Amino acid sequence: MYSPPELTLDLHQRLYDQIADALVDNGYIILPSALPETLTGNLYRHLQALNDQQFQRAGIGREQDHQLHGEIRRDTIRWLGQQQAVEAEYLNWMEGLREGLNRRLFMGLFDYEAHFSHYRAGAFYKRHLDAFRGQTNRVLTTVLYLNRDWHSRQGGELLIWPEPDSDKVIETVVPQMGTLVIFLSEQFPHEVLPATTDRYSIAGWFRVNTSINNQLDPPR
Numbered sequence: 001m002y003s004p005p006e007l008t009l010d011l012h013q014r015l016y017d018q019i020a021d022a023l024v025d026n027g028y029i030i031l032p033s034a035l036p037e038t039l040t041g042n043l044y045r046h047l048q049a050l051n052d053q054q055f056q057r058a059g060i061g062r063e064q065d066h067q068l069h070g071e072i073r074r075d076t077i078r079w080l081g082q083q084q085a086v087e088a089e090y091l092n093w094m095e096g097l098r099e100g101l102n103r104r105l106f107m108g109l110f111d112y113e114a115h116f117s118h119y120r121a122g123a124f125y126k127r128h129l130d131a132f133r134g135q136t137n138r139v140l141t142t143v144l145y146l147n148r149d150w151h152s153r154q155g156g157e158l159l160i161w162p163e164p165d166s167d168k169v170i171e172t173v174v175p176q177m178g179t180l181v182i183f184l185s186e187q188f189p190h191e192v193l194p195a196t197t198d199r200y201s202i203a204g205w206f207r208v209n210t211s212i213n214n215q216l217d218p219p220r
């Protein structure tokens, strides 16, 4: 359906309002379909066309202890870049959100980085925080799911706890196509449960600029 530019603009502004309000009130939001369906569809097809060699084993933090990694997370990843049109389109959409949130919340979000994640059947990512206060410049996490017709019996839910010391889960997110989760990186522990089939997502982080002498810290 054709929509005039000013209507699209207005829709975006309302979505940014909704996200900003939720971040202020709750620190997180779960949106069943925030991005245009054409974009999620294109990302899905793009992902299906990638092969295993184009993914790498995911690490944790700055450490490179692969033994330990395997006990904490078992996904493979591929960073998004500007070279591929569909990846650039996604990054561009997040750039709009970055500006929208900075304007509303003065968060000082400086840039955004994101990777595709592939969890094979049985793969998981144990409870973790994406950022530790004072140790990273990641402040806001996004996760977009790219799994068509996901059924709850397939597992693979994202569990979210309200704060680092809490043991009561507040959200159980089904990794359904198009669902976008956004949360404050330092506040919410989360975990990916194993699934019975392949599970795909894009995990991303808005970062603040803590660079010294133009050296981004950490680069990734």
Ligand SMILES: O=C(O)CCC(=O)C(=O)O
Binding pocket: 117, 125, 130, 143, 157, 158, 190, 191, 192, 201, 203
């Ligand atoms: O795919 C997900 O549901 C979340 C992934 C995650 O927590 C991460 O990559 O840090």
Ligand SMILES: [Fe+2]
Binding pocket: 128, 129, 130, 190
């Ligand atoms: Fe995470």
